[in-house]
Amino acid sequence: MIKKLSCFLCVLLLSGCWDERQYKDFALASMVGHDGQANDLISYFSIPIIIGEEVSSIIVKGEGRSTREVRIHANSNTPQNLDVSKLSVLLYSDETLKTDFYQFLDVYFRTAHNRLSTLVGMTEGSTKPYIEIGNSENKDAGTYYDDFIKGLANSSIYPETDLQTICTILFDDGMDLTLPYFHINEEENTPKTLGVALFTGRIYSGTYLNVNQARLLTILKDEIGRYTDITYTYEGIPVSIEVKRVNRKWDFKQLDRSGKVTMSYDLIVDVQEFSADRLEDEKERKELEKYLSKRLQEDTIEMIEVLQQTKSDPIGIGRRVRAFHPKVWEKGKWADIFSELTIDVKYDVQIKRTGILF
Template identity: 25%
Template sequence: MKRFQLKFAFVLIAVFLLSGCWDRYELEERANILALSIDIAEEGEDIEMPEVTHSKGEFPAEEKIIYKVAAQLAVPGKIMLGPGGGDTNSAETDWLLVTYGYSMKDVLSNLQQELAEKIYLGHIQLIVVSDKIAKKGLEDIMDFLKRDYEVRRTAWIMITEGEAQEILNATPPVQTVPSLYLSGTLKDAVMFGKLPKEYLGKVWIDFSDVGVDAIIPLVKPMGDHILVDGLVYFKDYQMVGTLTPTETGAILAMQGINPAGYSNVIVPGDKKGVYLVKPFKRISKISVEIQDGKPKVLIDVKIEGFVEEQLYTNDLSKEKLQELEKSASELGEKALSSLMKRLQQDESDILGIGARVRAFYPKYWNENVKTEDDWREIYKDLDIQIKMDYKILRVGMEWK
């Protein structure tokens, strides 16, 4: 009898542990969202919201912001993942639906009422947010995305100045799926040294970590394609400024991220000629010390580069290269120092200097800083010295 009871108990436990795919949905039963654009609805728009999460006029919020969200859904069987594709265009591979709501979950609940299939976010490639929302703050949007277990940490989030929905309409003739083109553009920008690897998961970490502020790629619609227009930097969850592509290269240099993707225009000390010099290797060290009871920071950047082009002159002598190296070093130090002062004024610590202070000097942090707001006050007046050493190692096929 005891033996039978033991077997029965084992079978019962196995039933609970090996319950199978109880929440499984077939592919045909899913509405696979590939991309989302998030805007603020403008006054005068024809907004129609069904009574799904609340009755009409009864959403409990002091400031009611109506989100306008465009969802790009994949059409099953139409997306070609391999070579080929024939005459298939974006109108046949994806379906764009626009919905309104007071929050992200409210929006998707309203969207679900328009679809027969269950909404699935596991294939989402990117989320595009308008700068109007980013300036108000991304905390609510990030809260929803982090709570939804289907959202991939490797998805991209990007900011655009203007209407975010325009980004989802960008599809060059060589691509059939806008979301795949957009995510591929950012991946290639990382590979070519144009952007840091700021996936959604990395952005979440930066928003959550004490002593670090987040950066997010900035894009601009250009008709049937997009322009990677630099970075947006934040103070807490609020957008406080933008970085041009040139300034993005400066941030990558201070972070020591390779490969290097931006060329620089250099004028030598004698003002004869213009040279385009491209770095191919960056080495950076951010050192923090406590001196006289205050943190002092040294950012030491070493760059190795080569001459891509010379204009209005024909001189690549040893003396000229030494002048170019000196000019590049001085120009770099000046540009990086100016950029750091702007970041300090905006109280945005995107290099994570505060996290370094907290990690290496916990006693100082616990006694003098304590909170992130306290750190921002210290960070504004922080003594940050920048040193750059630029070496030109190659000049191409001509040496004169």
């Protein structure tokens, strides 16, 4: 009995177990970029390689029909076993996303090992140069783009949206997805944020909001980050404000009858820069507040027009309509209903602090 038991133990200790995954045998991709179309997919895996105490990254290319096949192909070109369970960022080229997005995500949801807090971005053209630049900037493209996208969330351009949230939105009829959209600045050869790409259903619509519009969208969604800076010119002098708090009130009372939606926003802001220095005057202040409210309203309405034209509802109005206005909701496809809504936006900017100057 003891002999048998010790034999069994020896076998276990020497061979390891069925599900053992020795960390040293795996190369963990820090980020993946997907190019091409479904059935003809090209992917680039950025893999940190350790030589001694130094970390450097290599890019491994994979080709195939599906996301999984691409990985299997790339695995054959990787020194260790390729694993994507610690993926920081997924990048997709804009061309790729003009087909159903979910088909590229399924594999990431299906495997239990995978991480769901991975961030996602979209690039203009192939993803390869983006990964190369990331690797040369930071030795590790994953961390580079992870910080990059988190930075966007901080400055309220794009609220942090991880894989899980993306899946929820993709499956939700009442809301459409947006993704941060990057391009490469030719002169400096660095990736820059072009804006936020708009999705209609599960497909990239081909339209995107620029950075300023994206920031307004974030305010509309009430998901602002730490630094939400907006600059306008007031009477020839630039004024910068930082939005501190957003109070939103959506009025859907008239929706059933006339298809009109009123959204009012109270913004509590701090003045960051205003060289006229005359905010001690109550009247002046009110004037400025009014001016800012008006400008914000104009820009927002312009942005909403873009949204309605692309039939994309990233604000999530549809969720509210589905919950409380089933009559409107059941009329047809939400994208069509959304594009025909009359959306009225009102702002009420309140200056709270002005720094240590007036």
